[in-house]
Amino acid sequence: MKSFVARRLWHMCLTLFVMITLMFFLFRMLPGDPTATVISPALYPKAQEALKAQFGLDRPLWEQYFVYLKNLASFDFGISFHTRRPVADAIEGRLLNTVLLILPSMFLAYVAGALLGTIVAWRRGSKFETALVFAATSLQSTPVFWLGMLAILLFSIRLDLFPIGHIVTPGLFPDNSLKMYVSADFLHHLALPFLVNALYQFCFPFLLMRSTMLSTIGEDYIELARMKGLKESRIIFGHAMRNSLLPLATTMPMILGWAVAGSVVIETVFSWPGLGLLMVEAVSRSDYPMVQATFLLIAVLTVAGTFIADLLYGLLDPRIVYE
Amino acid sequence: MKAFSGNIPDTVLNIEGLAVEYGTGTGPASALVDIDLRLDVGERVGLVGESGCGKSTLLKTIMGTLPANGAATGGTISLCGQDLLSLPESERRLTRWRDISMITQSALNALNPVQRVGNQVVEAILAHESVPRRQATERVRSLFKIVGVDPNRMREYPHQFSGGMRQRVVIAMALALTPKVVLADEPTTALDVVVQDQIFSEIRSLQEKLGFALVLVTHDLSLVVENCRRMVVMYAGVIVETGTTADIVKSPMHPYTIGLRNAVPVLGSDSDPIAIPGAPPNLTTDIPGCRFAARCPLATDECTAQFPPLRPAAGGRLVRCHKTDETQNFALKARDPAAWATPCDSP
Ligand SMILES: Nc1ncnc2c1ncn2[C@@H]1O[C@H](COP(=O)(O)OP(=O)(O)OP(=O)(O)O)[C@@H](O)[C@H]1O
Numbered sequence: 001m002k003s004f005v006a007r008r009l010w011h012m013c014l015t016l017f018v019m020i021t022l023m024f025f026l027f028r029m030l031p032g033d034p035t036a037t038v039i040s041p042a043l044y045p046k047a048q049e050a051l052k053a054q055f056g057l058d059r060p061l062w063e064q065y066f067v068y069l070k071n072l073a074s075f076d077f078g079i080s081f082h083t084r085r086p087v088a089d090a091i092e093g094r095l096l097n098t099v100l101l102i103l104p105s106m107f108l109a110y111v112a113g114a115l116l117g118t119i120v121a122w123r124r125g126s127k128f129e130t131a132l133v134f135a136a137t138s139l140q141s142t143p144v145f146w147l148g149m150l151a152i153l154l155f156s157i158r159l160d161l162f163p164i165g166h167i168v169t170p171g172l173f174p175d176n177s178l179k180m181y182v183s184a185d186f187l188h189h190l191a192l193p194f195l196v197n198a199l200y201q202f203c204f205p206f207l208l209m210r211s212t213m214l215s216t217i218g219e220d221y222i223e224l225a226r227m228k229g230l231k232e233s234r235i236i237f238g239h240a241m242r243n244s245l246l247p248l249a250t251t252m253p254m255i256l257g258w259a260v261a262g263s264v265v266i267e268t269v270f271s272w273p274g275l276g277l278l279m280v281e282a283v284s285r286s287d288y289p290m291v292q293a294t295f296l297l298i299a300v301l302t303v304a305g306t307f308i309a310d311l312l313y314g315l316l317d318p319r320i321v322y323e
Numbered sequence: 324m325k326a327f328s329g330n331i332p333d334t335v336l337n338i339e340g341l342a343v344e345y346g347t348g349t350g351p352a353s354a355l356v357d358i359d360l361r362l363d364v365g366e367r368v369g370l371v372g373e374s375g376c377g378k379s380t381l382l383k384t385i386m387g388t389l390p391a392n393g394a395a396t397g398g399t400i401s402l403c404g405q406d407l408l409s410l411p412e413s414e415r416r417l418t419r420w421r422d423i424s425m426i427t428q429s430a431l432n433a434l435n436p437v438q439r440v441g442n443q444v445v446e447a448i449l450a451h452e453s454v455p456r457r458q459a460t461e462r463v464r465s466l467f468k469i470v471g472v473d474p475n476r477m478r479e480y481p482h483q484f485s486g487g488m489r490q491r492v493v494i495a496m497a498l499a500l501t502p503k504v505v506l507a508d509e510p511t512t513a514l515d516v517v518v519q520d521q522i523f524s525e526i527r528s529l530q531e532k533l534g535f536a537l538v539l540v541t542h543d544l545s546l547v548v549e550n551c552r553r554m555v556v557m558y559a560g561v562i563v564e565t566g567t568t569a570d571i572v573k574s575p576m577h578p579y580t581i582g583l584r585n586a587v588p589v590l591g592s593d594s595d596p597i598a599i600p601g602a603p604p605n606l607t608t609d610i611p612g613c614r615f616a617a618r619c620p621l622a623t624d625e626c627t628a629q630f631p632p633l634r635p636a637a638g639g640r641l642v643r644c645h646k647t648d649e650t651q652n653f654a655l656k657a658r659d660p661a662a663w664a665t666p667c668d669s670p
Pocket residue numbers: 345346347352354372373374375376377378379380381390392393428606
């Protein structure tokens with residue numbers, strides 16, 4: 001087990017290293033001169049040279065690369081081209097917003113998906129099942145931005161139940177203090193994007209759980225559990241669901257990486273100042289340090305998620321033995 | 324006849340006129356028809372018949388765990404005088420395992436892969452008795468000892484057990500509540516002959532010690548001969564012959580039983596086993612007559628038109644055949660494959 005963790009951690013580092021390297025060179029191979037946004041071509045050539053030297057851009061690429069690596073190691077992601085302030089600060093400010101939106105809605109989606117998937121599979125052939133499966137398959141193939149816009153149109157504009165976007169009413173918390181996260185105003189703003197995201201994320205765990213359950217129910221040990229005279233609830237939740245949870249529980253951490261990447265859409269629709277929106281802004285402003293850092297963060301989340309998934313599998317399934 | 328059912332003191336399980344249907348895409352399949360079966364206290368009965376004749380269906384009906392598309396459509400199953408089929412599910416659940424337990428056909432997959440084996444037996448006890456968990460665990464320890472599994476391995480998972488050991492765990496589970504009846508559905512098919520023998524002698528000695536009645540389903544006629552005084556032969560969802568094993572094996576009276584006996588290779592005999600030509604009928608079609616008629620060389624118009632009743636014959640035997648007068652004769656020449664040509668085969 002210990003050596004497994006050590007090996008997987010080492011693999012993780014390798015993966016991330018490759019990713020960092022690829023990203024570094026990829027961005028520098030893009031057409032156009034990204035430095036143009038910082039070092040205006042209108043400046044005197046002498047001044048341009050001086051600025052380039054100051055940023056270290058006069059050095060050969062490989063040297064810049066090592067400097068970049070060294071900075072990364074100390075969590076220094078550079079300075080945003082746009083705000084001229086450290087990238088790390090901007091990310092720090094946005095990360096919490098994304099986490100508060102994505103994590104709870106994912107959690108709700110997975111708990112509800114697992115439960116409803118289980119119940120629906122157990123009551124195979126009911127009208128409830130048909131309706132829910134139809135709804136989930138349709139929802140899953142619906143673009144989430146459209147769903148978001150529809151929700152805004154209906155609940156914010158027509159019914160005027162929820163604010164149209166943003167995280168709090170502008171001007172209400174001028175000092176951006178943490179107090180805003182415990183305010184009713186925040187929850188009011190959170191509700192709609194939270195529900196839309198939860199609804200959208202619900203489909204995958206629900207459908208996966210249902211199909212896994214359907215094959216689990218046919219297993220001999222479920223039949224034996226019935227023969228043993230166990231209570232129905234114990235058979236469903238103790239035996240059938242417990243076994244069907246394996247694929248679900250292990251895809252969840254991986255999904256988490258996607259979900260953060262997917263927050264781009266939902267945050268854009270709801271003007272939610274999270275990581276996703278930061279990424280969109282950064283790309284549209286050619287703010288390369290910011291783009292690089294946000295991409296890196298998503299890569300780290302995904303790789304870490306995969307790692308957690310592997311560990312989780314071993315915890316849930318005694319047949320998996322780590323060597 | 325119904326008035327007496329259950330009143331006979333030493334009858335533990337009495338099935339009368341049982342019928343079971345499965346709903347299928349092509350209409351209902353009558354998987355069991357007119358099943359009568361009596362099981363005495365502490366008795367061992369063998370149940371044989373080719374694959375698909377409804378042996379597992381019968382056992383599952385007794386357990387009350389037919390799949391959702393299957394249901395008993397008639398008859399009674401009375402356990403010590405109480406009709407199980409008319410019990411509400413909540414009470415039925417409590418009789419399961421406590422009164423009748425089952426060693427399932429595919430015992431290799433019968434254990435939940437993510438639960439410790441010991442707990443799976445403990446769970447069965449706790450579902451029926453309000454004893455402290457510790458006490459139930461203690462009981463499982465001694466059960467494991469009885470069936471020959473090291474009790475210290477209770478905390479392991481099924482995949483850490485060999486097939487034979489898993490089978491023993493399932494047997495321990497079946498005995499956990501000292502039931503009156505144990506149904507064993509091909510308990511050893513997945514095991515090699517040596518382990519199979521061990522398990523059988525174990526089941527047998529446990530049966531003699533604990534005195535439960537045992538229904539043994541198997542394809543292996545020799546296992547029935549060794550272990551069961553009485554046997555039941557099924558074909559396509561009906562019982563075609565029942566009686567003492569010795570009688571039936573010596574002089575089978577139903578043409579199907581004759582064929583079944585001939586299909587078994589006899590060690591040291593120079594005659595090759597011969598199979599009955601043809602296949603069992605499709606159970607979704609309506610078969611008005613004898614279900615074996617299409618494969619039976621003795622079949623006449625009467626056989627295809629009329630469903631034969633289970634008639635008493637010599638030695639307390641019951642045979643479901645219109646032609647019992649002719650079968651003795653037929654049995655003599657049945658070793659010759661030519662004897663199995665059916666009337667419809669000949670031009
Ligand atoms: N769930 C089901 N739905 C429809 N038909 C079924 C179902 N289960 C069994 N049957 C049919 O019922 C008949 C009896 O099946 P059963 O499993 O009881 O046979 P069996 O005698 O136990 O066979 P085997 O020796 O192979 O275990 C078969 O024709 C089978 O196809």
